[in-house]
Amino acid sequence: MRDEEWIMVRRPTVADLWNPCFSDSTSRPLKVIFNEPAKYWTDALPVGNGRLGAMIWGGVASELIQLNEDTLWTGVPGDYTNPNAPYALSEIRKLVDSGEFAEATAAAAKLVGNPADVYQLLGDIKLEFDDSHLSYDKETYQRELDLDNATVQIKYTVDGVEFSREHFASNPDQVMVTKISGTKPGSVSFTVYLDSKLDHHCKTNGESQVILEGHCPEKRIPPQVYADDKPKGIQFSAVLDLKISKGNGIVHILDDSKLRVEGSDWAILFLVASSSFDGPFTKPSDSKKDPTSDSLNVLKSISNLSYVDLYAHHLDDYQNLFRRVSLQFSKSSRSVVCLKKNQDGRVPTTAERIKSFQMDEDPYLVELLFQFGRYLLISSSRPGTQVANLQGIWNKDLEPKWDSAPHLNINLEMNYWPSLPCNLSECQEPLFDFLSSLSVNGRKTAEVNYETSGWVVHHKSDIWAKSSADAGDVDWALWPMGGAWLCVHLWEHYTYTMDIDFLKDKAYPLLKGCGIFLLDWLIEGKGGYLETNPSTSPEHDFIAPDGNRASVSYSSTMDMAIIKEVFSVIVSAAEVLDKNEDDLVKRVRKAQSRLYPTKVAKDGSIMEWAGTRFSGP
Structure with a gap:
């Protein structure tokens, strides 16, 4: 070929580069597999498009598909300030300075506020x-989530x-689809x-749609009867649209609220939903x-799209x-055995693989867990x-417990562990948008509660960008x-993307x-050190020098x-943006050398509190 001749080569796509496993990919698919319907909510399989x-429970005689929409929360925008907080803060600081940590802990209860609203x-x-x-062949049953x-x-x-x-x-078409x-x-x-x-x-x-209209409670714990017919909580709507095969099948309306399909070759359900939430x-x-x-407008926008079209849009968007x-661990003769079919010819279920992991470590199961985390994000x-x-x-509850994810729990939620190392930077955008909202309310909390400038946020928040301390211990x-x-x-997002505008x-x-x-x-x-007071280490307490148990002190290692x-x-950001001479940067540099140092115990362990004995959670 002569030098002046050129051949245009297309840029490799994600699909071209995708290589999730070795040559034996059919024996180690990225699937969560069950051989029976779900018995508990935690056994059901999740799907989602971000919103x-x-x-999906996978029942046979009856099926339950539990739905969520991310803007359905209790409550209304709140006031996250407490004018009495500065007085309590002064009292607490004096108690800490005098070494009365148990008394400071008791007094700190004056700084906690109202409970955050909850996800519905x-x-x-x-x-x-x-x-x-009811008489289905149980040996043929299979329920699976394909992560790919x-x-x-x-x-x-x-x-x-x-x-x-x-x-x-589907994220691009904003619809949940079920084909039967x-x-x-x-x-x-x-x-x-x-x-x-x-x-x-x-x-x-x-003849083919069901509309559900409702509202969330205006208060976290709603009254038994509303005072009027115009509740002020978030309103929502879900629309179920049904299509069946041409030629075979008929649809009946039952009780003005149900659809009955008879004798069809197939049926497709389209579920869309919206709410009145218009920002925090x-x-x-x-x-x-x-x-x-x-x-209804969303349904109208996809009315000319076939099931194949919708699935193609979904697949292209998701797989991008x-x-x-891809994650690959070295294969061993022992681990391959874990994915071989059982004596009855079945591929082992995920539950069986988890159970066998205790005796025979299966690296493919670790890969599956890793990719499952990315799937969820x-x-x-x-x-x-x-x-x-x-x-x-x-979420399945109206008043979920803490461990059922009722809140935007900051000190856990922020981990977002699959985002940066797994190149899912777009999935962090909602967190950054939420931070902007938190900073608005957080300025008011900082000014009134702590008499400071800037903005502050505590342990728990909600869709209304709650910034003050929550009710609780x-x-x-x-x-x-x-x-x-x-x-x-x-900063981690910037160092990963190098997006200077961001x-x-x-x-x-x-x-x-x-x-x-x-x-x-x-x-x-x-x-002469710069310290934090009051200071806690979330969900930990300590035994003070006087033998009392407490959780409020000064300059916890976590704070510092x-x-x-x-x-x-x-x-570092100031250096990138050429802001080294900004007053803030000068103040930060001056403060850095005066921050309370990390204390190390005689046994070499880091001390969370100085002069106290750690007790634990």
Whole structure:
């Protein structure tokens, strides 16, 4: 070929580069597999598009698909200030300075506030099949989540007919799709309807739609009866649209709220949902959004798309994120055995693999767990959605407990561990948007509660960007380092993407406000060091010198480590942005050398509190 001749070569796509496993890929698919329907919520399989989520149980005679939408929360925008806080703060600091740590802990209860609002569930899609499904062949049942295509599939056989259901949640088309089919023509018959634990009503719309309309409580614990017919909580709507095969099948309307399919070859369910939430600073009663109209418009936008089209859009969008990273551990003769079929010819279920891991470590299971974490993040956090809570977007309760993810729990949620090392930087955008909202309320909290400048956020927040200390035990609720800890993600995102505009326009203004608060929050203590007082180490306490148990002291190592890191980030960001001469940067540099040092015990361990004996959680 002559030098002047050129051949245009297309840029490799993600699919070209994707190589999740070795040559024996068929024996180690990225699938979560069960051989029976879910018995508990934690056994159901999650799908999500960042905003809409569903837990699919995989029942045979009846199916339950539990739905979530990320803006459904209790409450309204709140006031996160406490004018009495400065007086309590002064008292606490005096008690800490005098070594009365137990008394300081008791007094610190005056600084905790009202409980954060809680995440709600949208409702359920309920499917009821013919009685013949009660006698399905249990040996043929399989329920699986394929992480590579973000699809849940259920298969089983009834009287020689194989039935299958496919579920996926599309981000580009903002719809959750379910396809039900059978290998025998005219074998698909069922009743479908919507339900919810929230106050709601259902109605059919035309011959193939069910509309559910409802509202979230205005208060976290709602009254038994509303005073009027116009509740002021977030309003929502879900619309279920049904399509069946041409030629075979008929649809009946039951009770003006249910759809009955009879004798179809296949059926496809489309679920869309919207709410009246219009940002953390807008009261639901002031929102101009019409959830039902918005939902119907989404359905209208996809009305000309086939199931194949929708699935192709979903797959292209999802795999563009998921297939950026593959993880491969070296294969051994022992680990291959774990994925061989059982004596009955079945591939081992995920539960069986977990159980056998105790005796024979299966590196492929570790790969599956790693990729499952990435799957959950992609499915619960996308540009334009709300920040994921402790369980992503999946929740089944109206008043969930702490361990059921009712809140945006900052000191855990911020970890977002799959994001940066796994090249899912887009999935962090909701966190950064949320930080901007937190900084608005956090300025008011800092000014009124602590008489400081800048902005502050505590341990727990909600969709309304709550910035003050939550109601609860002091050992976790009183922790004004939440915003500072989250700010570290801003710098990590920049160092990963090298997006200078992000650093200049989004990250540095937030870092600046956080740094100003920390400088004001620090006070000069014994020995001339800059210290934090009061100071906690969330969910830990200690035995004070007088033998009493306490959780409030000064300059916990956790506090100081976070402050040191934030200050270091501010200095580094200033160098990039040529802001070394800014007053803030000069103040930070001056303060760095005066921060309370990390203390090391005689046994070489780091001491969380100076002069105290650690007790633990």
